[in-house]
Amino acid sequence: MDRDCIAALDQGTTSTRCILFDSEGTPLASHQQEHAQICPRPGWVEHDANEIWFCAQNVLREAWAKAPSARPAAIGITNQRETVVVWDRKTGEPVYNAIVWQCMRTQDFCSEWQRIKGWEQTTAGCGKVKDKTGLLINNYFSGTKLRWILENVGGAKERARQGDLLFGTIDTWLIWNLTGGVRGGIHVTDVTNASRTLLMNIHTLSWDEEMLDFLDIPVSMLPRIEPSSHVYGMTAKSASLDAGIPVAGDLGDQQAALFGQACFEPGMLKNTYGTGLFMLLNTGAALASSQNGLLTTPAYSLENGSCVYALEGSVAMGGATIQWLRDNLRIIDTADDSEYFAKKAKDSGGVYFVPAFSGLFAPYWDMSARGAIVGLTRYARKEQIICAALESICYQTRDILEAMQKDSNINVSEMKVDGGAVVNDTLMQMQADIAGSSVVRPFFKETTALGAAYAAGLAVKFWDSLDTLKRLWKKDRSFAPVITTEERNAKYKKWLRAIEKSRGWDEG
Ligand code: ADP
Numbered sequence: 232m233d234r235d236c237i238a239a240l241d242q243g244t245t246s247t248r249c250i251l252f253d254s255e256g257t258p259l260a261s262h263q264q265e266h267a268q269i270c271p272r273p274g275w276v277e278h279d280a281n282e283i284w285f286c287a288q289n290v291l292r293e294a295w296a297k298a299p300s301a302r303p304a305a306i307g308i309t310n311q312r313e314t315v316v317v318w319d320r321k322t323g324e325p326v327y328n329a330i331v332w333q334c335m336r337t338q339d340f341c342s343e344w345q346r347i348k349g350w351e352q353t354t355a356g357c358g359k360v361k362d363k364t365g366l367l368i369n370n371y372f373s374g375t376k377l378r379w380i381l382e383n384v385g386g387a388k389e390r391a392r393q394g395d396l397l398f399g400t401i402d403t404w405l406i407w408n409l410t411g412g413v414r415g416g417i418h419v420t421d422v423t424n425a426s427r428t429l430l431m432n433i434h435t436l437s438w439d440e441e442m443l444d445f446l447d448i449p450v451s452m453l454p455r456i457e458p459s460s461h462v463y464g465m466t467a468k469s470a471s472l473d474a475g476i477p478v479a480g481d482l483g484d485q486q487a488a489l490f491g492q493a494c495f496e497p498g499m500l501k502n503t504y505g506t507g508l509f510m511l512l513n514t515g516a517a518l519a520s521s522q523n524g525l526l527t528t529p530a531y532s533l534e535n536g537s538c539v540y541a542l543e544g545s546v547a548m549g550g551a552t553i554q555w556l557r558d559n560l561r562i563i564d565t566a567d568d569s570e571y572f573a574k575k576a577k578d579s580g581g582v583y584f585v586p587a588f589s590g591l592f593a594p595y596w597d598m599s600a601r602g603a604i605v606g607l608t609r610y611a612r613k614e615q616i617i618c619a620a621l622e623s624i625c626y627q628t629r630d631i632l633e634a635m636q637k638d639s640n641i642n643v644s645e646m647k648v649d650g651g652a653v654v655n656d657t658l659m660q661m662q663a664d665i666a667g668s669s670v671v672r673p674f675f676k677e678t679t680a681l682g683a684a685y686a687a688g689l690a691v692k693f694w695d696s697l698d699t700l701k702r703l704w705k706k707d708r709s710f711a712p713v714i715t716t717e718e719r720n721a722k723y724k725k726w727l728r729a730i731e732k733s734r735g736w737d738e739g
Contacts, residue, residue, distance in 0.1 A: 236301040237688045238294065238476075239680035240287055242310040242401050243484065244331065247286040249294035250680045251301050254693065256703040258675070260297035262290045269328055274335040277328035280316045283401065284408050292471035306409065306466070307480025307687030309487035309679050310401040312427045315376040317387065317452070318404070320397050323413045327384050329401070330376040337375035344368050344375075350445075357522065363442065365426065365433045365518075365527030367596070373400060374429030378446045391452050398452045400424045402481045409478050410464035417464035420454040421481035422529040422538055431456065433518065433527060436538055458532040459486070460686040480686030482531060484679050485509045489541065490531055491682030492647045492673065493704040495697045500635070500643050501678070502628055504652035507592075508549035510628065511541040512635045512643065523634035524594030533689065542638055544593035544631030548586035550652040552620050555586070562613045570657045573621050576614035581606045583729035584619035591733070594634040601736040605729050621658050625665040626726040632666055645669050649678040656710075663710040667719050674705040 236259055241248045248263040264286045269277040295301065313332035318325045330336070345352055345368050352358030352368055360368050370376075377398055381388045390396050399407065402424050407416035425431040425438075430448065432439040438453055457463060459482045468474035482490055485503065489511045492501040497515035502508060513530055518540045520527055530541035548555075553566045563569055583606050585591075590598035604616065628646075636643060646668055652658060653672050663670045675681060688694040694703075712719070 236298070236303055237684040237693055238291065238303050238306045239684040239687070240291065240306060240308050240405065241484075241680040241683065242283060242287060242308070242405060244311045244333070247283060247290050248680065249290040250677060250684070251294055251298050251303070252681065252684045256675065256681060256684070258677070259301055260294050262293035262297065264290050274338075276331040276334040278314065278331055280318070280325040280329045280404055283329070284405065287405055287408075288469065288471040303476050304693045305462075305477045305479040305687040305691040307482075307683035307685070308402050308405055308478070309482050309484050309683035310405070310424070312400065312424060312483040312485065313371060313373045313376075314401050315373045315380065316399050316401065316404040317377065317380050317384075317391075317396055318399075319390070319395060321395065321413060323408070326387055326390075326396060327380050329404075330379065332371060334376065335370050337370040337379050340375055340378075341368050341370050360429065362520070363432050363439055364429050366429055367526070372427055372429045374442065374446050374448070377428070377448060381448065391449050394449075394451045396452050397454070398448075399454055400428070402483075403454045406463055406478055406481065409466050409472070411467035414467060418454045419457045419463045419481075421457055421459040421461075422532045423459055423483040423486040424481065425456045426529045427483060433529065433540075436529070436532070436536070457481070458534055459490075460531070460533050460690045462690050477687075477691050479690035480683050480688070482682055482686055485511055485543065486528070486530055486541070487680075487682030487686070488649055488678045489513065489682065490685055491678035491680070492649065493697075493701045494647060495701065498641045498643065499647070500645075501647045501649065504549050504624065504648060504650035504658075506549060506551045508546040508624065508628060508631070510544045510631045510635070512639060512641065514540050514542055514639050514641070516540070519639045521634070521638045523637050524596050525631070525634050525638055526593075531686065542635050544634060546627045546631065547589050547592050549624050549627070550650070552584070552586040552623055553652070555588070556617060556620055563617065566652070567655075569617050569621055570655045572614045572617040573657045576612075576618040579619040579622055580610050580615040581608065582611050582615045582619040583726055584616065584623045585729050585733040586620070586623050587733045591730070593631055595630075595730070595734070597734050599735050599737040600733045603729060603733040603736075605732055606725070621655070622661055622665065624652070624658065625662045626723065628662060629666050629723060632668070643668055645671055647671050647673065649673065649676050659710045660713070663712045664714045664719060665722065667712050667716065669712070670710040672707045672709070674707040
């Protein structure tokens, strides 16, 4: 029987989606379903892991129903990173809701941790945790969330010590269920997901004893770490799936986007413009340690023991700044209106907008910063503020780009872009001008799902090489800088002054 497609299962923070791709990387069918956001207290965010598994089965079944003649060669998974599930290996029941990456319940623990002798970290995030894991001590990552479950769910620690409980990020939970669950499910993760837990040593690509000891986590509950492109196991027969389909790709969402953008060589970079901004730069086999507020992370691995690394910079307020104009200021009706008004304004008239609503993330990591609009004159109208809001997305991108170039010694000449906001041509042109590099938009914008499909397809030889995948990637449009270097640098200098004004605002 001919196998003529790959299924990508894209499990995101708000929804789960399945896209079937043919051998040209063209989507044949897709289906998407939202799941509930559970917020039991301010700052706490949970998901029902069973609901996520239910949605995953549903979207697989529905996508196949739309392309009934498609024969799957493999399934690839990509997922919201850092979200934690703990379940009983015998019953398959989670012991608590999944604790989502956004959840801040372990913030106090993280603040205390940073003060413990030997674990101190500088404002740029340097310290022992950074050296071992490439990450910062921050409630964003899985380790302290897992510790919270073991400390706070009755009996969990004992059951974990006895070997009755399993831990996983969402990829692990889905693969375990897809491959049979209590009837012999495979308990694995890949290097990209493992690297977001605070528990994996990025040098050895294995669980780090000292991190596990500190957080008091039994190693027996952790999944085996495998490459991102690898046959982990076969699907078990269920109402939504045939038996025997290889589950063969696993990448955290941002790494999947890098892979889906075919950024396979050192110096290649992608920036995702969604709610936040996520930039990853491929640094090759070299592990670039950041002195400038970035994270060091595995980008993907194709075989055991080897890994391609990336530098990562994330910003909280990307497209969300435009949502704020729409929902809070109500000066636009839709996100698309931002382009209309920015074009009308021609420029921001000297107005700078720093959207530090919840502090500044990379490269500043200043949680005391707050939003600021500066440079206002009587000339300024809503058009200038909208224009300045769009420019803030581009300046924040340049902040990260500069940090990346310093940390890696790589001169980036081209940025591949994806995410919901890249439909805005005016924004893309601003980005090229402010960054001084060309901005390249792909034809197929669902790069996260595509990356998961690529990883699975490589593992089962549906595609034979990275070169073949490179040929599948197609450009929609490039934007080249049109302003002079002097103009660009003068504007950027003002942005840095605006940033200074926003910093330290919430202190005392
Ligand atoms: P996520 O995956 O984080 O939910 P998406 O990739 O779906 O985000 O992108 C949605 C974001 O893109 C929203 O924050 C929205 O404000 C922004 N956005 C959508 N269209 C535009 C546009 N034309 N101009 C600027 N921003 C936009």
